[in-house]
Amino acid sequence: MANKEIPYKIFLSESELPKQWYNLRADMKNKPAPLLNPGTLQPMTLPEMSVVFCEELAKQELDDTTPYIDIPEEIQAFQKMYRPSPLIRAYCLEEKLGTPAKIYYKFEGNNTSGSHKLNSASAQAYYAKKQGLKGVTTETGAGQWGTALSMACAYFGLDCIVYMVKVSYEQKPYRREVMRTYGASITPSPSDTTQIGKKMLAEHPDTTGTLGCAISEAIEVAVGKEGYRYVLGSVLSQVLLHQSVIGLETKTALDKYGIKADIVIGCAGGGSNLGGLIAPFMGEKLRGERDYRIIAVEPASCPSLSRGKYAYDFCDTGRVTPLAKMYTLGCDFIPAPNHAGGLRYHGMSSVLSQLYDDGLMEAASYTQTEVFEAAVMFAKAEGILPAPESSHAIKGAIDEALKCKETGEEKTIVFGLSGTGYFDMMSYQKYNDGEMSDYVPTDADLQKGFDTLPKV
Amino acid sequence: MANKEIPYKIFLSESELPKQWYNLRADMKNKPAPLLNPGTLQPMTLPEMSVVFCEELAKQELDDTTPYIDIPEEIQAFQKMYRPSPLIRAYCLEEKLGTPAKIYYKFEGNNTSGSHKLNSASAQAYYAKKQGLKGVTTETGAGQWGTALSMACAYFGLDCIVYMVKVSYEQKPYRREVMRTYGASITPSPSDTTQIGKKMLAEHPDTTGTLGCAISEAIEVAVGKEGYRYVLGSVLSQVLLHQSVIGLETKTALDKYGIKADIVIGCAGGGSNLGGLIAPFMGEKLRGERDYRIIAVEPASCPSLSRGKYAYDFCDTGRVTPLAKMYTLGCDFIPAPNHAGGLRYHGMSSVLSQLYDDGLMEAASYTQTEVFEAAVMFAKAEGILPAPESSHAIKGAIDEALKCKETGEEKTIVFGLSGTGYFDMMSYQKYNDGEMSDYVPTDADLQKGFDTLPKV
Numbered sequence: 001m002a003n004k005e006i007p008y009k010i011f012l013s014e015s016e017l018p019k020q021w022y023n024l025r026a027d028m029k030n031k032p033a034p035l036l037n038p039g040t041l042q043p044m045t046l047p048e049m050s051v052v053f054c055e056e057l058a059k060q061e062l063d064d065t066t067p068y069i070d071i072p073e074e075i076q077a078f079q080k081m082y083r084p085s086p087l088i089r090a091y092c093l094e095e096k097l098g099t100p101a102k103i104y105y106k107f108e109g110n111n112t113s114g115s116h117k118l119n120s121a122s123a124q125a126y127y128a129k130k131q132g133l134k135g136v137t138t139e140t141g142a143g144q145w146g147t148a149l150s151m152a153c154a155y156f157g158l159d160c161i162v163y164m165v166k167v168s169y170e171q172k173p174y175r176r177e178v179m180r181t182y183g184a185s186i187t188p189s190p191s192d193t194t195q196i197g198k199k200m201l202a203e204h205p206d207t208t209g210t211l212g213c214a215i216s217e218a219i220e221v222a223v224g225k226e227g228y229r230y231v232l233g234s235v236l237s238q239v240l241l242h243q244s245v246i247g248l249e250t251k252t253a254l255d256k257y258g259i260k261a262d263i264v265i266g267c268a269g270g271g272s273n274l275g276g277l278i279a280p281f282m283g284e285k286l287r288g289e290r291d292y293r294i295i296a297v298e299p300a301s302c303p304s305l306s307r308g309k310y311a312y313d314f315c316d317t318g319r320v321t322p323l324a325k326m327y328t329l330g331c332d333f334i335p336a337p338n339h340a341g342g343l344r345y346h347g348m349s350s351v352l353s354q355l356y357d358d359g360l361m362e363a364a365s366y367t368q369t370e371v372f373e374a375a376v377m378f379a380k381a382e383g384i385l386p387a388p389e390s391s392h393a394i395k396g397a398i399d400e401a402l403k404c405k406e407t408g409e410e411k412t413i414v415f416g417l418s419g420t421g422y423f424d425m426m427s428y429q430k431y432n433d434g435e436m437s438d439y440v441p442t443d444a445d446l447q448k449g450f451d452t453l454p455k456v
Numbered sequence: 457m458a459n460k461e462i463p464y465k466i467f468l469s470e471s472e473l474p475k476q477w478y479n480l481r482a483d484m485k486n487k488p489a490p491l492l493n494p495g496t497l498q499p500m501t502l503p504e505m506s507v508v509f510c511e512e513l514a515k516q517e518l519d520d521t522t523p524y525i526d527i528p529e530e531i532q533a534f535q536k537m538y539r540p541s542p543l544i545r546a547y548c549l550e551e552k553l554g555t556p557a558k559i560y561y562k563f564e565g566n567n568t569s570g571s572h573k574l575n576s577a578s579a580q581a582y583y584a585k586k587q588g589l590k591g592v593t594t595e596t597g598a599g600q601w602g603t604a605l606s607m608a609c610a611y612f613g614l615d616c617i618v619y620m621v622k623v624s625y626e627q628k629p630y631r632r633e634v635m636r637t638y639g640a641s642i643t644p645s646p647s648d649t650t651q652i653g654k655k656m657l658a659e660h661p662d663t664t665g666t667l668g669c670a671i672s673e674a675i676e677v678a679v680g681k682e683g684y685r686y687v688l689g690s691v692l693s694q695v696l697l698h699q700s701v702i703g704l705e706t707k708t709a710l711d712k713y714g715i716k717a718d719i720v721i722g723c724a725g726g727g728s729n730l731g732g733l734i735a736p737f738m739g740e741k742l743r744g745e746r747d748y749r750i751i752a753v754e755p756a757s758c759p760s761l762s763r764g765k766y767a768y769d770f771c772d773t774g775r776v777t778p779l780a781k782m783y784t785l786g787c788d789f790i791p792a793p794n795h796a797g798g799l800r801y802h803g804m805s806s807v808l809s810q811l812y813d814d815g816l817m818e819a820a821s822y823t824q825t826e827v828f829e830a831a832v833m834f835a836k837a838e839g840i841l842p843a844p845e846s847s848h849a850i851k852g853a854i855d856e857a858l859k860c861k862e863t864g865e866e867k868t869i870v871f872g873l874s875g876t877g878y879f880d881m882m883s884y885q886k887y888n889d890g891e892m893s894d895y896v897p898t899d900a901d902l903q904k905g906f907d908t909l910p911k912v
Contacts, residue, residue, distance in 0.1 A: 151835075155548070
């Protein structure tokens with residue numbers, strides 16, 4: 001196996017693509033804490049969840065025992081349009097760094113949504129269609145999730161209603177236009193189409209919107225509209241399940257050529273990309289079959305794992321969602337306005353939070369400027385212009401590769417390149433113009449967020 | 457062969473990638489007419505061309521007899537970062553159309569430049585570096601070529617000076633930012649950095665720039681600056697040579713699975729994508745080995761092949777380039793201002809012009825609205841959001857597939873999807889808002905352009 005010639009880019013054949021998702025929770029001894037009904041503080045039941053989510057997705061959300069779940073053929077067919085994604089050896093980056101480390105990255109940006117988000121969007125749209133729904137609602141910030149969902153809904157023939165944070169709606173007209181092109185209807189949030197939006201507009205007429213408010217509006221519409229449900233692109237365990245295709249493909253590609261990863265690195269906002277990438281590696285680690293160092297990289301300006309509290313919190317700023325136990329900065333936490341790019345979520349997937357709390361993975365955080373420096377170095381060496389989010393993983397990988405340079409170790413580093421930066425050039429412009437600043441929240445800043453945590 | 461199971465997307469293995477370019481001119485009985493020195497009206501010589509172009513590229517420009525030219529290993533290594541590009545069966549589009557035709561498309565958009573342009577940019581940057589030059593100059597309109605060249609120059613360590621048509625510089629700040637991120641210096645054209653630019657600004661202080669003027673500025677700088685040469689992303693025969701990798705990969709993929717193409721379709725602006733795609737198919741046709749229908753699709757608003765004159769003309773509006781014999785609308789022709797997207801070049805590659813004149817290929821033209829309708833249909837069915845340029849080929853393929861539906865013929869249609877539309881959402885917005893108009897030049901409009909043709 002090991003002496004088979006390793007191509008520059010490993011593309012699996014279609015027959016090697018995963019036919020089942022891997023549910024990491026099944027192998028966790030300490031299961032992630034259940035979502036709680038914020039009214040009763042009791043674990044959410046299937047009937048309660050099915051008011052908001054598609055039934056099959058609610059089942060997946062609650063299932064922490066089934067290790068493998070079949071991927072319906074319709075979803076496999078959709079994903080064949082853009083999967084497999086390549087696992088690429090970063091030869092040029094290695095050379096530039098002068099490191100003995102071997103660096104591989106799994107690139108999820110080769111689809112029109114520009115990121116890994118399509119993996120879960122296609123699953124969620126499929127289940128909504130199968131349930132006979134008319135459409136789905138969601139929110140989007142930077143726009144990758146909204147784009148992915150619009151594409152999946154266009155394909156499966158579903159209505160797609162997107163609440164887009166007003167500031168993004170105005171600053172990213174082209175993201176909005178991509179979604180419109182796929183037939184989605186896009187409303188800037190807060191809007192006068194919902195009670196929550198009207199209330200927000202009455203209280204803060206000049207607000208540029210928040211992801212939390214957009215979530216609240218999308219849920220209000222889903223619950224109130226016949227034949228609609230709400231879908232979410234990150235944080236939830238069902239999303240990590242769908243994203244496991246990233247890790248499964250990566251693992252198959254490595255195994256095929258007898259490559260052993262030592263370190264697996266991903267960026268972490270809500271956790272969907274990282275959770276998907278690490279799933280099969282963490283599974284081996286949980287089952288005691290092999291050890292890996294697994295590193296979550298987050299922005300120093302929004303350090304949920306590195307500096308957050310492990311506590312029950314709302315998933316949204318509007319406080320209408322169930323409570324999730326997670327590493328959180330408090331649902332009112334908003335990163336400093338200088339924060340470019342994504343990864344601005346206050347919390348973290350319950351699955352990843354539990355694994356982190358159990359000492360099974362590490363966290364690292366970097367300032368914006370460090371991250372963009374790494375992004376530009378990567379772009380020039382490897383060609384691909386990375387998303388600011390994904391560039392956190394690049395920075396993490398470069399740092400580990402430089403450690404290998406010092407020690408002379410030939411470690412194998414695998415990182416997730418979750419998306420492209422085509423729609424984030426405003427952030428690059430700030431960096432190119434030297435106008436990027438690196439505010440990191442003080443302990444006092446963070447304490448304000450912790451003070452608002454619900455008493456559970 | 458034929459009964460091997462055909463994957464949804466055919467990815468060649470690295471060992472199957474072309475190691476030589478195919479020079480279509482070698483198989484042409486009627487060679488394309490030579491470039492003429494506009495002063496002497498004599499064919500351009502190697503020394504004359506080498507003032508403007510890198511020497512190796514000038515040689516390639518003049519070579520119409522060598523059928524296969526080795527691709528230097530350094531270029532192969534660069535191209536492995538984003539090649540092979542997939543040949544994709546458009547199952548979903550076929551189903552939507554209800555056609556018995558089998559549709560395949562070669563997708564060149566999976567790289568940061570978003571198009572096939574990188575195939576020639578990497579070759580041209582390599583030869584410039586090998587010649588020991590400090591840098592290259594070029595112009596860019598929509599920005600795909602400029603982006604591709606910036607990427608290639610960053611990789612090979614060359615200075616990259618781009619003159620960007622002022623209106624694009626202002627309306628496409630993110631395209632500009634991508635180039636800056638790769639280290640290129642971008643100047644809006646016309647500028648006060650050149651004599652030609654100053655003259656233009658003095659005469660037309662409010663001009664938003666033209667591609668012709670940007671070409672003239674880039675050439676002026678290249679000729680006047682020690683260690684610099686000028687590079688061009690389309691029209692030239694050397695560019696078609698480099699782009700032959702598109703067609704060679706396509707042909708290898710089809711042959712590998714025993715698929716016989718009946719019709720090959722590409723969009724045509726200056727001809728680089730079409731010329732690259734059709735090269736090996738046209739080669740078989742020229743050698744009498746197999747017949748194909750080959751169709752160039754162009755915008756009705758800029759119909760060089762369909763309605764142009766076959767005559768010697770300047771390659772630029774500034775009339776500083778050599779004269780090329782080509783189908784042209786006259787170098788002063790500017791498409792109506794409503795024209796969205798690319799393919800706005802007044803002329804056409806001399807190679808393609810000669811083939812068209814010899815009746816070896818057909819031309820079709822469509823209005824903008826028809827093209828965007830096809831683009832949106834394709835995006836919803838196949839996921840990929842196409843560039844407006846590439847969407848001309850989609851429209852051509854759809855029309856041929858619908859003819860098959862009428863006749864019941866199971867033809868195999870192959871088309872080139874040369875790029876993505878991520879940086880062209882302004883055009884999509886016009887279409888989505890119903891604000892796209894379809895002005896087609898009248899015969900009188902065209903006559904004005906023909907009247908300005910140089911007397912050769």
